[in-house]
Amino acid sequence: MTEQEIVEKINSALAEEFELDLADMTPEAGIYEDLGLDSLDTVDMVIVLEGEFGFKIREEEEIRKIRTLGDIHNFVMAKKKALGA
Protein backbone atom coordinates (compact mmCIF):
# COMPACT_ATOMS: atom_id res chain seq x y z
CA MET A 1 0.00 0.00 0.00
CA THR A 2 1.47 3.36 -1.03
CA GLU A 3 1.52 6.34 1.29
CA GLN A 4 -1.12 7.98 -0.88
CA GLU A 5 -3.34 4.92 -0.56
CA ILE A 6 -2.90 4.94 3.20
CA VAL A 7 -3.85 8.62 3.38
CA GLU A 8 -6.91 8.02 1.22
CA LYS A 9 -7.95 5.05 3.30
CA ILE A 10 -7.63 7.03 6.54
CA ASN A 11 -9.48 10.03 5.15
CA SER A 12 -12.23 7.94 3.69
CA ALA A 13 -12.78 6.00 6.93
CA LEU A 14 -12.76 9.13 9.10
CA ALA A 15 -14.99 11.01 6.67
CA GLU A 16 -17.57 8.26 6.88
CA GLU A 17 -17.38 7.86 10.64
CA PHE A 18 -17.48 11.56 11.47
CA GLU A 19 -19.45 12.83 8.46
CA LEU A 20 -16.55 15.01 7.32
CA ASP A 21 -16.17 16.68 3.96
CA LEU A 22 -13.13 15.26 2.16
CA ALA A 23 -12.35 18.76 0.90
CA ASP A 24 -11.71 19.88 4.49
CA MET A 25 -9.39 16.98 5.20
CA THR A 26 -6.05 18.57 4.57
CA PRO A 27 -2.99 17.31 6.47
CA GLU A 28 -2.74 20.54 8.41
CA ALA A 29 -6.38 20.44 9.55
CA GLY A 30 -6.59 20.36 13.35
CA ILE A 31 -8.74 17.42 14.42
CA TYR A 32 -10.41 19.42 17.19
CA GLU A 33 -10.57 23.01 15.98
CA ASP A 34 -10.93 22.39 12.24
CA LEU A 35 -12.62 19.00 11.95
CA GLY A 36 -14.76 19.48 15.05
CA LEU A 37 -13.93 16.21 16.80
CA ASP A 38 -13.89 15.86 20.57
CA SER A 39 -12.58 13.41 23.13
CA LEU A 40 -15.34 10.86 22.53
CA ASP A 41 -14.63 11.01 18.82
CA THR A 42 -10.97 10.27 19.37
CA VAL A 43 -11.95 7.08 21.18
CA ASP A 44 -13.94 6.04 18.13
CA MET A 45 -11.19 7.23 15.79
CA VAL A 46 -8.82 4.71 17.33
CA ILE A 47 -11.38 1.92 16.87
CA VAL A 48 -11.95 2.94 13.25
CA LEU A 49 -8.22 2.98 12.49
CA GLU A 50 -7.71 -0.36 14.25
CA GLY A 51 -10.52 -1.83 12.20
CA GLU A 52 -9.20 -0.41 8.93
CA PHE A 53 -5.58 -1.41 9.38
CA GLY A 54 -5.82 -4.44 11.64
CA PHE A 55 -3.41 -3.20 14.31
CA LYS A 56 -3.78 -2.28 17.98
CA ILE A 57 -2.95 1.30 18.90
CA ARG A 58 -5.20 2.13 21.85
CA GLU A 59 -2.42 2.00 24.42
CA GLU A 60 0.19 3.85 22.40
CA GLU A 61 1.50 7.07 23.93
CA GLU A 62 1.99 8.68 20.52
CA ILE A 63 -1.78 8.75 20.03
CA ARG A 64 -2.10 11.42 22.69
CA LYS A 65 0.16 13.74 20.73
CA ILE A 66 -2.03 13.77 17.64
CA ARG A 67 -3.30 17.25 16.83
CA THR A 68 -3.74 17.33 13.06
CA LEU A 69 -4.95 14.99 10.36
CA GLY A 70 -1.37 14.90 9.11
CA ASP A 71 -0.32 13.59 12.54
CA ILE A 72 -2.75 10.72 12.04
CA HIS A 73 -1.39 9.97 8.58
CA ASN A 74 2.16 9.96 9.90
CA PHE A 75 1.26 7.89 12.93
CA VAL A 76 -0.43 5.21 10.84
CA MET A 77 2.39 5.11 8.31
CA ALA A 78 4.99 4.79 11.08
CA LYS A 79 2.96 2.07 12.76
CA LYS A 80 2.61 0.11 9.54
CA LYS A 81 6.30 0.48 8.87
CA ALA A 82 7.16 -0.70 12.38
CA LEU A 83 4.97 -3.74 11.89
CA GLY A 84 6.66 -4.40 8.58
CA ALA A 85 3.38 -4.22 6.77
Add this chain to the structure above:
Amino acid sequence: MQLNRVVITGMGSISPYGAGVDCLFEALLAGESAVRPAPDLGEIGGLRARVAARVPDVDGRSIPRKFRRAMSPMSIYAVLAAYEALEKAGLPLAVCTGGDLGICVGTTINSVGTSEDFFADFLTDHSLERMKSGLFFKLMNHSVASNMAQTLGVTGRIMAPAAACATGAQAVGFGYETVSLGRQTRMLCGGAEEFHPLTSATFDVMHAASIGFNDQPTKTPRPFDAERDGMVCGEGAGILLLEELNAAQERGATILGEVVGFSTCSDPGSIANPSASVMANCMRAAVADAGLKPEDIGYVNAHATATEAGDVAEAQAIAEVFGSKVPVSSLKGHLGHTLAASGGLELIASLQMMQKQVLIPSLNLEEVAADCKGPCLLQRKEKCTVDSLVKNNFALGGVNSSIVVRRFNND
Protein backbone atom coordinates in the same frame (compact mmCIF):
# COMPACT_ATOMS: atom_id res chain seq x y z
CA MET B 1 -52.58 25.22 47.68
CA GLN B 2 -53.18 27.10 44.46
CA LEU B 3 -52.12 25.00 41.50
CA ASN B 4 -51.15 26.42 38.14
CA ARG B 5 -53.30 25.79 35.10
CA VAL B 6 -51.46 23.80 32.45
CA VAL B 7 -52.06 24.22 28.74
CA ILE B 8 -50.74 22.51 25.64
CA THR B 9 -49.11 24.90 23.21
CA GLY B 10 -47.05 22.69 20.95
CA MET B 11 -46.96 19.21 19.55
CA GLY B 12 -44.70 17.20 17.33
CA SER B 13 -45.05 13.81 15.71
CA ILE B 14 -42.96 11.17 14.08
CA SER B 15 -45.44 8.42 13.34
CA PRO B 16 -45.71 5.38 11.10
CA TYR B 17 -47.21 7.78 8.56
CA GLY B 18 -44.07 9.93 8.53
CA ALA B 19 -42.94 13.24 9.97
CA GLY B 20 -45.26 15.90 11.25
CA VAL B 21 -48.52 16.43 13.06
CA ASP B 22 -50.31 17.40 9.84
CA CYS B 23 -49.16 14.20 8.16
CA LEU B 24 -50.44 12.20 11.15
CA PHE B 25 -53.84 13.80 11.34
CA GLU B 26 -54.52 13.88 7.61
CA ALA B 27 -53.82 10.16 7.34
CA LEU B 28 -55.96 9.39 10.38
CA LEU B 29 -58.79 11.49 9.02
CA ALA B 30 -58.54 9.72 5.67
CA GLY B 31 -58.80 6.37 7.44
CA GLU B 32 -55.44 5.19 6.17
CA SER B 33 -53.66 2.27 7.73
CA ALA B 34 -49.95 2.63 8.50
CA VAL B 35 -49.52 -1.12 8.88
CA ARG B 36 -47.29 -2.71 6.27
CA PRO B 37 -45.91 -6.14 5.41
CA ALA B 38 -42.82 -6.99 7.45
CA PRO B 39 -41.36 -10.06 5.78
CA ASP B 40 -38.11 -9.66 7.71
CA LEU B 41 -39.93 -10.84 10.83
CA GLY B 42 -39.73 -14.27 9.24
CA GLU B 43 -36.02 -14.31 10.06
CA ILE B 44 -36.89 -14.81 13.74
CA GLY B 45 -37.53 -18.45 14.46
CA GLY B 46 -41.00 -19.06 15.83
CA LEU B 47 -42.23 -15.51 15.24
CA ARG B 48 -45.55 -15.68 13.45
CA ALA B 49 -46.36 -11.99 12.91
CA ARG B 50 -45.40 -10.53 9.52
CA VAL B 51 -46.82 -7.02 9.84
CA ALA B 52 -45.60 -3.84 11.49
CA ALA B 53 -46.21 -0.10 11.56
CA ARG B 54 -42.74 1.29 10.98
CA VAL B 55 -41.76 4.89 10.55
CA PRO B 56 -40.89 5.49 6.91
CA ASP B 57 -37.51 7.06 6.28
CA VAL B 58 -37.09 10.23 8.29
CA ASP B 59 -34.07 12.42 7.86
CA GLY B 60 -32.21 12.85 11.13
CA ARG B 61 -29.43 14.90 9.59
CA SER B 62 -30.98 18.12 10.86
CA ILE B 63 -29.67 16.95 14.24
CA PRO B 64 -25.96 17.79 14.52
CA ARG B 65 -23.71 14.73 14.46
CA LYS B 66 -22.28 15.67 17.84
CA PHE B 67 -25.68 14.90 19.34
CA ARG B 68 -26.87 12.29 16.86
CA ARG B 69 -23.90 9.99 17.57
CA ALA B 70 -25.47 9.16 20.94
CA MET B 71 -28.87 8.40 19.46
CA SER B 72 -30.63 5.27 18.37
CA PRO B 73 -33.70 5.80 16.17
CA MET B 74 -36.02 6.41 19.11
CA SER B 75 -34.03 9.46 20.20
CA ILE B 76 -33.91 10.77 16.65
CA TYR B 77 -37.69 10.45 16.43
CA ALA B 78 -38.12 12.24 19.75
CA VAL B 79 -35.76 15.09 18.93
CA LEU B 80 -37.39 15.67 15.55
CA ALA B 81 -40.81 15.66 17.21
CA ALA B 82 -39.54 18.09 19.85
CA TYR B 83 -38.22 20.43 17.16
CA GLU B 84 -41.68 20.44 15.61
CA ALA B 85 -43.43 20.95 18.95
CA LEU B 86 -41.25 23.95 19.77
CA GLU B 87 -41.63 25.40 16.31
CA LYS B 88 -45.39 24.97 16.33
CA ALA B 89 -45.48 26.57 19.77
CA GLY B 90 -43.50 29.54 18.49
CA LEU B 91 -41.06 28.99 21.33
CA PRO B 92 -37.49 29.95 20.45
CA LEU B 93 -34.88 27.28 21.10
CA ALA B 94 -33.14 29.79 23.38
CA VAL B 95 -35.95 29.37 25.91
CA CYS B 96 -34.84 25.76 26.43
CA THR B 97 -31.64 26.88 28.11
CA GLY B 98 -33.18 29.21 30.64
CA GLY B 99 -33.97 26.60 33.28
CA ASP B 100 -37.74 26.91 33.28
CA LEU B 101 -38.24 24.19 30.68
CA GLY B 102 -37.92 20.54 31.61
CA ILE B 103 -38.33 17.21 29.90
CA CYS B 104 -40.39 14.17 30.78
CA VAL B 105 -40.03 11.61 28.00
CA GLY B 106 -39.62 7.86 28.21
CA THR B 107 -39.59 4.65 26.29
CA THR B 108 -40.42 1.00 26.87
CA ILE B 109 -36.98 -0.52 26.77
CA ASN B 110 -33.68 0.80 25.53
CA SER B 111 -32.62 0.28 21.93
CA VAL B 112 -32.92 -3.44 21.18
CA GLY B 113 -31.32 -3.02 17.76
CA THR B 114 -28.29 -1.31 19.30
CA SER B 115 -28.00 -4.07 21.91
CA GLU B 116 -28.31 -6.75 19.27
CA ASP B 117 -25.61 -5.21 17.08
CA PHE B 118 -23.26 -4.87 20.02
CA PHE B 119 -23.74 -8.36 21.39
CA ALA B 120 -23.60 -9.98 17.96
CA ASP B 121 -20.07 -8.62 17.72
CA PHE B 122 -19.10 -8.90 21.40
CA LEU B 123 -20.06 -12.55 21.69
CA THR B 124 -17.68 -13.55 18.91
CA ASP B 125 -14.66 -13.04 21.19
CA HIS B 126 -15.84 -11.18 24.32
CA SER B 127 -13.62 -8.25 23.41
CA LEU B 128 -14.54 -4.64 24.08
CA GLU B 129 -11.95 -3.37 21.64
CA ARG B 130 -14.53 -2.58 18.99
CA MET B 131 -16.98 -0.92 21.37
CA LYS B 132 -17.73 2.63 20.28
CA SER B 133 -17.94 5.41 22.84
CA GLY B 134 -21.55 6.15 21.98
CA LEU B 135 -22.89 2.71 22.82
CA PHE B 136 -23.77 3.40 26.43
CA PHE B 137 -25.45 6.68 25.58
CA LYS B 138 -27.80 4.87 23.22
CA LEU B 139 -28.64 2.28 25.84
CA MET B 140 -29.29 4.34 28.95
CA ASN B 141 -32.80 4.05 30.29
CA HIS B 142 -33.02 7.82 30.01
CA SER B 143 -31.36 8.01 26.58
CA VAL B 144 -34.30 9.67 24.87
CA ALA B 145 -34.76 12.34 27.53
CA SER B 146 -31.04 12.99 27.78
CA ASN B 147 -30.57 13.21 24.05
CA MET B 148 -33.43 15.68 23.79
CA ALA B 149 -31.95 17.76 26.60
CA GLN B 150 -28.45 17.72 25.14
CA THR B 151 -29.64 18.65 21.66
CA LEU B 152 -31.97 21.41 22.80
CA GLY B 153 -29.73 22.69 25.58
CA VAL B 154 -32.37 22.08 28.24
CA THR B 155 -31.26 22.98 31.75
CA GLY B 156 -34.45 22.22 33.65
CA ARG B 157 -35.34 18.87 35.16
CA ILE B 158 -35.27 15.63 33.23
CA MET B 159 -37.55 12.70 33.95
CA ALA B 160 -37.71 9.46 32.01
CA PRO B 161 -40.67 7.35 33.06
CA ALA B 162 -40.77 3.79 31.81
CA ALA B 163 -44.12 2.08 31.85
CA ALA B 164 -44.25 0.38 28.45
CA CYS B 165 -47.46 1.29 26.67
CA ALA B 166 -48.44 3.77 29.39
CA THR B 167 -45.13 5.65 29.18
CA GLY B 168 -46.23 8.51 26.96
CA ALA B 169 -49.43 9.16 28.87
CA GLN B 170 -47.61 8.96 32.19
CA ALA B 171 -44.99 11.38 30.90
CA VAL B 172 -47.64 13.92 29.94
CA GLY B 173 -49.30 13.39 33.32
CA PHE B 174 -46.07 13.86 35.26
CA GLY B 175 -45.29 16.92 33.15
CA TYR B 176 -48.73 18.30 33.94
CA GLU B 177 -48.14 17.78 37.65
CA THR B 178 -44.71 19.38 37.45
CA VAL B 179 -46.01 22.53 35.79
CA SER B 180 -49.11 22.52 37.94
CA LEU B 181 -46.94 22.54 41.07
CA GLY B 182 -44.82 25.36 39.67
CA ARG B 183 -41.62 23.32 39.55
CA GLN B 184 -41.19 24.16 35.87
CA THR B 185 -42.93 26.68 33.64
CA ARG B 186 -42.77 24.43 30.62
CA MET B 187 -42.32 20.72 29.99
CA LEU B 188 -41.69 18.77 26.83
CA CYS B 189 -43.52 15.50 27.42
CA GLY B 190 -44.25 12.26 25.65
CA GLY B 191 -42.73 9.00 24.59
CA ALA B 192 -40.69 7.37 21.87
CA GLU B 193 -40.36 3.87 20.54
CA GLU B 194 -38.27 2.12 17.91
CA PHE B 195 -39.36 -1.06 16.23
CA HIS B 196 -37.45 -4.29 16.51
CA PRO B 197 -38.66 -7.77 15.51
CA LEU B 198 -38.14 -8.94 19.09
CA THR B 199 -40.73 -6.43 20.24
CA SER B 200 -43.28 -8.19 18.05
CA ALA B 201 -41.93 -11.46 19.39
CA THR B 202 -42.58 -10.36 22.96
CA PHE B 203 -46.27 -10.07 22.18
CA ASP B 204 -46.40 -13.11 19.91
CA VAL B 205 -45.02 -15.26 22.72
CA MET B 206 -47.96 -14.15 24.85
CA HIS B 207 -50.38 -14.81 21.95
CA ALA B 208 -51.12 -11.09 21.90
CA ALA B 209 -49.73 -10.26 18.43
CA SER B 210 -51.89 -10.28 15.33
CA ILE B 211 -50.92 -13.19 13.08
CA GLY B 212 -54.10 -13.83 11.13
CA PHE B 213 -53.85 -10.93 8.69
CA ASN B 214 -50.27 -11.30 7.52
CA ASP B 215 -51.44 -11.20 3.92
CA GLN B 216 -53.79 -8.26 4.54
CA PRO B 217 -51.73 -5.86 6.66
CA THR B 218 -54.17 -2.97 6.54
CA LYS B 219 -56.93 -5.14 7.98
CA THR B 220 -55.19 -5.42 11.32
CA PRO B 221 -55.15 -4.55 14.19
CA ARG B 222 -58.91 -4.49 14.75
CA PRO B 223 -59.75 -2.76 18.03
CA PHE B 224 -63.00 -4.00 19.59
CA ASP B 225 -63.80 -6.01 16.45
CA ALA B 226 -65.19 -9.54 16.45
CA GLU B 227 -62.30 -10.71 14.26
CA ARG B 228 -59.53 -9.01 16.23
CA ASP B 229 -56.56 -11.24 16.85
CA GLY B 230 -53.99 -9.08 18.57
CA MET B 231 -51.82 -6.05 18.28
CA VAL B 232 -49.38 -4.85 15.65
CA CYS B 233 -46.17 -3.23 16.85
CA GLY B 234 -45.28 0.23 15.65
CA GLU B 235 -42.85 3.01 16.42
CA GLY B 236 -42.50 6.76 16.50
CA ALA B 237 -42.52 9.65 18.92
CA GLY B 238 -45.24 11.98 20.13
CA ILE B 239 -44.07 15.06 22.02
CA LEU B 240 -46.22 17.80 23.54
CA LEU B 241 -45.21 21.11 25.01
CA LEU B 242 -47.03 21.80 28.26
CA GLU B 243 -46.95 25.33 29.56
CA GLU B 244 -48.16 27.22 32.57
CA LEU B 245 -51.18 29.22 31.44
CA ASN B 246 -49.97 32.70 32.38
CA ALA B 247 -46.58 32.15 30.76
CA ALA B 248 -48.28 30.91 27.59
CA GLN B 249 -50.64 33.88 27.49
CA GLU B 250 -47.89 36.38 28.20
CA ARG B 251 -46.02 35.32 25.12
CA GLY B 252 -49.20 35.18 23.03
CA ALA B 253 -49.08 31.43 22.46
CA THR B 254 -51.86 29.61 20.65
CA ILE B 255 -53.44 27.31 23.19
CA LEU B 256 -54.40 23.91 21.83
CA GLY B 257 -56.05 22.55 24.95
CA GLU B 258 -55.80 22.40 28.71
CA VAL B 259 -54.66 19.39 30.70
CA VAL B 260 -57.06 19.29 33.61
CA GLY B 261 -56.83 15.79 35.02
CA PHE B 262 -54.50 12.85 35.36
CA SER B 263 -54.44 9.55 37.11
CA THR B 264 -52.04 6.67 37.08
CA CYS B 265 -52.27 3.56 39.17
CA SER B 266 -51.01 0.04 39.53
CA ASP B 267 -53.06 -3.03 38.82
CA PRO B 268 -51.50 -5.72 40.98
CA GLY B 269 -54.00 -8.38 39.89
CA SER B 270 -51.82 -9.55 37.01
CA ILE B 271 -48.65 -8.45 35.29
CA ALA B 272 -50.23 -9.23 31.91
CA ASN B 273 -54.02 -9.23 32.11
CA PRO B 274 -55.75 -5.97 32.93
CA SER B 275 -58.70 -5.62 35.25
CA ALA B 276 -61.74 -3.64 34.13
CA SER B 277 -62.41 -2.39 37.63
CA VAL B 278 -58.89 -0.94 38.05
CA MET B 279 -59.12 0.68 34.62
CA ALA B 280 -62.45 2.18 35.62
CA ASN B 281 -60.98 3.49 38.86
CA CYS B 282 -58.15 5.10 36.92
CA MET B 283 -60.54 6.91 34.59
CA ARG B 284 -62.78 8.00 37.48
CA ALA B 285 -59.78 9.37 39.36
CA ALA B 286 -58.60 11.34 36.33
CA VAL B 287 -62.05 12.82 35.79
CA ALA B 288 -62.29 13.69 39.50
CA ASP B 289 -58.83 15.27 39.35
CA ALA B 290 -60.19 17.47 36.58
CA GLY B 291 -63.06 18.55 38.80
CA LEU B 292 -65.44 17.04 36.25
CA LYS B 293 -68.08 14.35 36.23
CA PRO B 294 -68.22 11.45 33.77
CA GLU B 295 -71.14 13.12 32.00
CA ASP B 296 -68.90 16.09 31.20
CA ILE B 297 -66.68 13.91 29.02
CA GLY B 298 -67.46 14.09 25.31
CA TYR B 299 -65.01 11.54 23.90
CA VAL B 300 -62.79 8.73 25.11
CA ASN B 301 -59.70 7.87 23.13
CA ALA B 302 -59.21 4.27 24.13
CA HIS B 303 -56.00 2.38 24.55
CA ALA B 304 -57.57 -0.69 22.86
CA THR B 305 -54.79 -2.54 21.08
CA ALA B 306 -57.02 -5.28 19.67
CA THR B 307 -55.93 -7.96 22.10
CA GLU B 308 -58.51 -10.38 23.31
CA ALA B 309 -58.39 -9.51 26.99
CA GLY B 310 -57.38 -5.86 26.89
CA ASP B 311 -60.19 -4.66 24.65
CA VAL B 312 -62.85 -6.46 26.68
CA ALA B 313 -61.60 -5.02 29.97
CA GLU B 314 -61.39 -1.50 28.57
CA ALA B 315 -64.81 -1.69 26.91
CA GLN B 316 -66.33 -2.82 30.18
CA ALA B 317 -64.50 -0.15 32.14
CA ILE B 318 -65.50 2.66 29.78
CA ALA B 319 -69.13 1.53 29.78
CA GLU B 320 -69.07 1.35 33.57
CA VAL B 321 -67.75 4.91 33.94
CA PHE B 322 -69.21 6.73 30.95
CA GLY B 323 -72.22 4.63 29.97
CA SER B 324 -73.26 3.90 26.42
CA LYS B 325 -73.51 7.38 24.94
CA VAL B 326 -69.99 8.84 25.04
CA PRO B 327 -68.19 8.25 21.72
CA VAL B 328 -65.16 5.98 21.99
CA SER B 329 -62.49 5.03 19.49
CA SER B 330 -58.99 3.61 19.34
CA LEU B 331 -56.35 4.72 16.87
CA LYS B 332 -54.42 1.44 17.01
CA GLY B 333 -56.23 0.23 13.88
CA HIS B 334 -54.56 3.07 11.99
CA LEU B 335 -51.20 3.35 13.72
CA GLY B 336 -50.61 -0.07 15.15
CA HIS B 337 -49.39 0.04 18.70
CA THR B 338 -46.59 2.54 18.95
CA LEU B 339 -46.11 1.47 22.58
CA ALA B 340 -44.35 4.21 24.56
CA ALA B 341 -45.07 6.68 21.76
CA SER B 342 -48.76 5.89 21.69
CA GLY B 343 -49.75 8.14 24.58
CA GLY B 344 -48.22 11.21 22.98
CA LEU B 345 -49.22 10.45 19.39
CA GLU B 346 -52.80 9.55 20.26
CA LEU B 347 -53.19 12.54 22.57
CA ILE B 348 -51.98 14.79 19.75
CA ALA B 349 -54.56 13.22 17.45
CA SER B 350 -57.27 13.58 20.10
CA LEU B 351 -56.45 17.27 20.52
CA GLN B 352 -56.73 17.68 16.77
CA MET B 353 -60.11 15.95 16.81
CA MET B 354 -61.30 18.33 19.52
CA GLN B 355 -60.04 21.35 17.60
CA LYS B 356 -61.43 20.28 14.24
CA GLN B 357 -64.66 18.99 15.76
CA VAL B 358 -64.50 15.61 14.12
CA LEU B 359 -64.14 12.24 15.80
CA ILE B 360 -62.19 9.52 14.03
CA PRO B 361 -63.59 5.98 14.35
CA SER B 362 -61.56 2.85 15.08
CA LEU B 363 -60.16 1.57 11.80
CA ASN B 364 -61.04 -2.07 11.06
CA LEU B 365 -63.91 -2.05 13.52
CA GLU B 366 -66.45 -3.68 11.23
CA GLU B 367 -68.44 -5.79 13.66
CA VAL B 368 -68.29 -4.96 17.34
CA ALA B 369 -67.30 -8.05 19.27
CA ALA B 370 -70.03 -9.40 21.53
CA ASP B 371 -67.74 -9.12 24.55
CA CYS B 372 -66.87 -5.48 23.76
CA LYS B 373 -70.46 -4.25 23.57
CA GLY B 374 -71.51 -1.59 26.03
CA PRO B 375 -69.75 1.67 25.23
CA CYS B 376 -70.51 3.80 22.16
CA LEU B 377 -67.81 2.48 19.83
CA LEU B 378 -67.45 4.74 16.81
CA GLN B 379 -67.54 3.03 13.43
CA ARG B 380 -68.01 6.17 11.36
CA LYS B 381 -66.46 9.58 11.37
CA GLU B 382 -68.58 11.93 13.42
CA LYS B 383 -68.84 15.70 13.44
CA CYS B 384 -68.96 16.54 17.08
CA THR B 385 -68.11 19.32 19.50
CA VAL B 386 -66.14 17.94 22.39
CA ASP B 387 -65.35 20.09 25.40
CA SER B 388 -63.49 17.48 27.42
CA LEU B 389 -61.94 14.16 26.52
CA VAL B 390 -60.24 11.26 28.22
CA LYS B 391 -57.12 9.60 26.83
CA ASN B 392 -56.35 6.13 28.17
CA ASN B 393 -53.14 4.15 28.08
CA PHE B 394 -52.73 0.85 29.87
CA ALA B 395 -49.54 -1.16 30.04
CA LEU B 396 -48.19 -4.61 30.58
CA GLY B 397 -46.79 -4.71 34.05
CA GLY B 398 -50.10 -3.49 35.43
CA VAL B 399 -49.77 0.26 34.85
CA ASN B 400 -52.82 2.33 34.05
CA SER B 401 -53.00 5.97 33.10
CA SER B 402 -55.73 8.36 32.02
CA ILE B 403 -55.48 12.00 31.06
CA VAL B 404 -58.29 14.52 30.82
CA VAL B 405 -57.93 17.38 28.36
CA ARG B 406 -60.38 20.23 28.01
CA ARG B 407 -60.99 22.73 25.27
CA PHE B 408 -59.38 25.90 26.52
CA ASN B 409 -61.72 28.46 28.05
CA ASN B 410 -60.19 31.59 29.44
CA ASP B 411 -62.47 31.58 32.47
